[in-house]
Amino acid sequence: MAKILDGRKISKEIRADIIERVDRMKEEKGIVPGLAVVIVGDDEASHVYVSMKAKACKSVGFHSEEHKLPESTTQEELLNLIDHLNNDDKINGILVQLPLPKHMDENLVNSHISPQKDVDGFHAVNMGNLTLGEESYVPCTPKGIIELIKRTGTDMAGKNAVVVGRSNIVGKPAAILLLKESCTTTICHSKTKNMELFLKEADIVVAAAGVPNLIKGHMIKEGAIVIDAGTRKLDGKLVGDVEFDSAKEVASWITPVPGGVGPMTITMLLENTLEATEKLWNSRP
Numbered sequence: 280m281a282k283i284l285d286g287r288k289i290s291k292e293i294r295a296d297i298i299e300r301v302d303r304m305k306e307e308k309g310i311v312p313g314l315a316v317v318i319v320g321d322d323e324a325s326h327v328y329v330s331m332k333a334k335a336c337k338s339v340g341f342h343s344e345e346h347k348l349p350e351s352t353t354q355e356e357l358l359n360l361i362d363h364l365n366n367d368d369k370i371n372g373i374l375v376q377l378p379l380p381k382h383m384d385e386n387l388v389n390s391h392i393s394p395q396k397d398v399d400g401f402h403a404v405n406m407g408n409l410t411l412g413e414e415s416y417v418p419c420t421p422k423g424i425i426e427l428i429k430r431t432g433t434d435m436a437g438k439n440a441v442v443v444g445r446s447n448i449v450g451k452p453a454a455i456l457l458l459k460e461s462c463t464t465t466i467c468h469s470k471t472k473n474m475e476l477f478l479k480e481a482d483i484v485v486a487a488a489g490v491p492n493l494i495k496g497h498m499i500k501e502g503a504i505v506i507d508a509g510t511r512k513l514d515g516k517l518v519g520d521v522e523f524d525s526a527k528e529v530a531s532w533i534t535p536v537p538g539g540v541g542p543m544t545i546t547m548l549l550e551n552t553l554e555a556t557e558k559l560w561n562s563r564p
């Protein structure tokens with residue numbers, strides 16, 4: 280029977296530390312970290328996530344702004360807003376909620392954010408530096424995933440890690456981070472033949488496909504660490520990529536959905552925004 284990796288509890292611990300650092304920063308330097316979240320269009324789920332991010336900012340004492348733009352916004356108008364936020368001293372971090380409407384180029388928009396304020400880590404320079412092993416902002420969900428694996432106390436070096444999903448925001452950067460931890464890292468995706476063959480050898484499974492209940496207990500290696508980054512609404516209920524009930528019989532550790540990777544994503548966003556603020560401050564004469 281697997282132990283539960285409780286993302287809410289771990290988040291609470293990390294957020295307590297963030298609150299202390301923010302208080303000290305306010306007291307000693309008179310500065311308040313600021314995050315701007317930009318959302319285009321009226322996708323309901325996206326709006327829920329954005330308000331969760333704003334609430335989390337307030338709970339740790341950040342300044343937070345939500346910029347809600349209509350679906351009809353042109354890409355140029357969005358880029359103008361980003362220019363404005365890039366030059367706004369109250370703002371240390373900028374996040375443009377994905378997905379963007381179809382008439383926009385997500386990579387182009389992300390790379391319009393100042394790399395110093397790119398707390399999502401999606402700017403081409405940050406993605407490039409991450410891949411090179413240089414200092415960079417690390418995308419929030421993959422960063423949270425690594426933090427969760429570390430909390431199991433497992434030495435990752437030499438372990439077989441299988442990431443299911445190759446998105447730019449989760450799967451791809453998660454694989455790069457696992458490689459950095461010296462895992463033997465494989466990425467499976469929708470064109471993979473016989474995914475079970477890879478999963479059966481995996482000591483660490485990171486599920487980020489967005490396909491409800493794709494991975495079942497019988498596919499997993501005995502004692503594996505199973506991290507579920509899937510979040511899909513199914514009949515009004517939030518479900519992951521892993522069939523929890525069967526997987527928990529086989530795994531050594533498993534994350535629940537909700538209450539696993541999700542809360543860690545938001546906590547890592549707070550951490551990146553605080554880091555951006557500290558860096559800016561330290562770079563000043």
Ligand SMILES: Nc1nc(=O)c2c([nH]1)NC[C@@H]1CN(c3ccc(C(=O)N[C@@H](CCC(=O)O)C(=O)O)cc3)C=[N+]21
Nearest residue numbers: 328374375376377378399419510537538539541542544
């Ligand atoms: N630029 C950008 N950055 C993102 O980080 C980003 C994004 N766009 N677009 C959408 C995805 C999704 N995402 C989640 C964040 C928190 C939860 C979360 O906290 N979930 C809770 C439950 C929430 C609920 O009940 O609906 C949980 O798993 O316990 C989930 C998903 C961030 N994303």
